[in-house]
Amino acid sequence: MGRITVRRAVTKLTVGADAVRRSDTLAVEEPLEIRVGGLSLAVTMRTPGHDVELAAGFLVSEGVISRGEQFRSAIHCGGPGTGGPIAGISVGAPADGNTYNVLDVTLAPGVRPPDPELARAFYTTSSCGLCGKASIDAVETVSAYDVAGDAITVDAAMLTGFPDALRAQQAVFDKTGGLHAAALFDAVTGDLLVLREDVGRHNAVDKVIGWAVLGDRLPLRGVVLQVSGRASFELVQKAVMAGIPILAAVSAPSSLAVELAASSGLTLIGFLRGQSMNIYTRDDRVLDDTTQALEAAGSHSGSARP
Template sequence: MSRITARRKITRLTVGSRTLAGEDLLAVEEPLEIRVNGRRLAVTMRTPGNDIDLAAGFLVSEGVITTGDGFNTARYCAGAVDGVNTYNVLDVTLGPGVAPPAPSLERSLLTTSSCGLCGKESIDAVRTKSAFVIADDPVRVDAESLTTFPEQLRAGQNVFEKTGGIHAAGLFDAATGDLLVLREDVGRHNAVDKVIGWAVKENRLPLTGTVLMVSSRASFELTQKALMAGIPVLAAVSAPSSLAAEFAAEVGMTLVGFLRGDSMVIYAGGDRIVDRADAASAAVA
């Protein structure tokens, strides 16, 4: 299998101090070609590991599958260098009766680790229609519990601990505050797809009653991926984009940004966030 981290010779320089030679550990970034029934669908830059989760989540994000039954098998193929499999080509077989991706869905460009929408042929194609209606999800999230999610996410970031250069996404149970799954990748959209792909294999779609926590900003692509998996709440340690906030309000998603320490900024769907301490103070008054 491919490496997740790689060592590189470096020079550490501190202005006014001595320059030192050494080594640093970096997060690996390599291409993954995703094929469906033998036909290339997309190429994305990712950190190797949980590639099957990534492919399954990508297919959910693109509206190809909506349940675990839609994902049949996946196997590494081709991509050999000097007779050694590079594990950078993954061929997925869809479940019985699942229609293959439309030709218009095929990405003509490389999807970089910073952009999960690269290669979309038009603006309309970006707004993929979801099979799930999250606006009807009655989930409520305790604000105090929500503030613990970033630290839980950080504590589980093993590759980030070694490299300092990788994103993470975690799926939490909104009722209990338990971390259900965590995935890391150089691409924030890949980390989310890996989380969604885990849910596909566990046959847990739609992900009602859950919170998706990301270690990055909340972009439009992440809100869209959450919608496609039926996730009602998206929380980020950094800011959302304007389009992400607009889209979240449009589809009935709760969007939280700047979730740090004991504070947060709610950009959409604030009725789902319950501050019990504030409610208690109001009752006393």
């Protein structure tokens, strides 16, 4: 749709030098109303693009669906006669009359529609995917998948390369400097499976999960979810709901994120930078040749590792 970035005039000011008027590239942020069967479920602020994936991933995160076969179709329907501004936010319609800011999802026959209690009380912002939850109980959704039982392991040296691989593929971030990214990597081969960018970190993760939904790849066993920022409670929840066993972040996790990861059996890694990382939960999934060599030497000599 060509609406991922926009150009705006800015004043570039450097202390002690003349101000310069120039053009700058910004990441687009617009509301997306997600409807299911014509009924409004949520409004999120997102970067346009991969909207169907975003909606599919969102429905997994909320426990509405858990398999690709349960998601039948989706259509943008934000044109004239659809109710006007979304959540009080006016957005201009292009020449074809469709704002592409309303997406209506059709679930497969027999799939129970979302509980009305899931509906957001107000639209979520790009920094907080949990704003407007009807109750805290709705956050602690039970996953359809046993993350703790996933026996996958990942090589520590390979893991340290994921942030750079993620950053190298952030095409829109290179232009704007204003987007989060999430990607799935194969934990065995290290191959990048999919990467998505968005102004909201939770949206980027939903788009990645939605990619898996549309490809009927759930549960996402044997993969690592790498994110460009911090690891919040909601990102851990989304990973658990999609059956992802390992979540790695370049920044810090929150205390609640660690608690949820521990109770769910998810491996949570933070501060993954350079050759180091902090493993907060399930460190048995991260294998390091040096560590294993030290442990082996200790067992042969009868001494314990310091």
